[in-house]
Amino acid sequence: MFRAVALVPSPPLLVPELTGSSADETADLRSAAVRAMGELTSSTDRWLAIGVDDSEATYTPSTVGTFLGFGVDVVVSLADDSVSTVPDPDLPLAVLTAGWLRGTAAPDSAIEVRTIPADASAQWCANVGAALRRELDASDENWGVLLLADGANTLTDKAPGSFDERSAQVQQLIDDAxxxxxxxxxxSLDVDLCASIGVGGRAAWQVLAALAKSDTITATEHYRRAPFGVGYYVGTWVR
Incomplete structure (x- = not known):
């Protein structure tokens, strides 16, 4: 049965080894993400992760990766007893982040990560979310979902996508929702608008909308800010 969701972004700056002297600037974000992850695993029997990438794919608990492509060889895995011995340096960032969070907040767990296309249509996302809900509700165990999604990357002049005057209003709408x-x-998020202002997690949030349906949800916010001009939200949803 579907039970809870942890809402976490997936930037490399979550990993302290990748931020160097700037690690203190992102300590609050990191702490909030680990806290949300801990709450998810404490209220569920099993969990899986959903993130965005260029295409749809599934990564099993045997997956091992490294953040080497982001500057430091920080090895992560989707289970502590993974049989793979050669970390994959080309895994999607969402998979690496899920592995890092698992190892940090729930090291005894084993997870599966599913990626969805960042440019997927709203209807496709709705279908995927509905199918995931049926899948989880068919289980006798309480399931949690780690949802990895970033907001607009155009919130300031120094943001990765430069500044777009439309992004603050959209980010506010997302955070409030x-x-x-x-x-x-x-x-109802506008697919084209979100793409044009660099909202990386739109597809994942639309999967979430279909997954949660009309349930009564207790939502808890842990963090909403835009360090380095990118919108990040951390929180939990519990049925």
Whole structure:
């Protein structure tokens, strides 16, 4: 049965080894992400992760990767007893982040990570979310979902996508919807607008909207800010 969601972004700056002298600047974000992850695993029997990438794919608990492509050889895995001995340096960032969070907050767990295309249509996302809900509800165990999604990357002049005057309003809408578990607002996000202002997690949030359906959700916000001009939200949804 579907039970809970942890909402976490997937930037490399979550990993302290990758931020060097700037690690203190992202300590609050890191702490919030680990806290949300801990709450997810404490309230569920099993969990899986959903993130965005260029294509749809599934990564099993035997997966091992490294953040070497982001500057430091920090090895992560989706289970402590993974049989792979050669870390994959080309894994999607969402998979690496899920592995890092698992190792940091839930080292005894084993997870599967599923990626969805960042440019997927709203209807495709709705279908995937509905199918995932049926899958989880068919289980006798309480399932949690780690949802990895980033907001707009155009919130300041120094943001990775440069500044776009439209992004603050959209980011506010997203943050408020996540804080209120407003599935209708998430399902209605404009695909083209989100793409143009660099909202990386739009597809994942629209999967979430279909997954949660019309359930009564207790939403808890842990973090909403835009370090380095990118919108990041951390929180939990619990049925």
């Amino acid at each position: 996540l804080a209120a578990a407003d599935v209708d607002a998430l399902a």
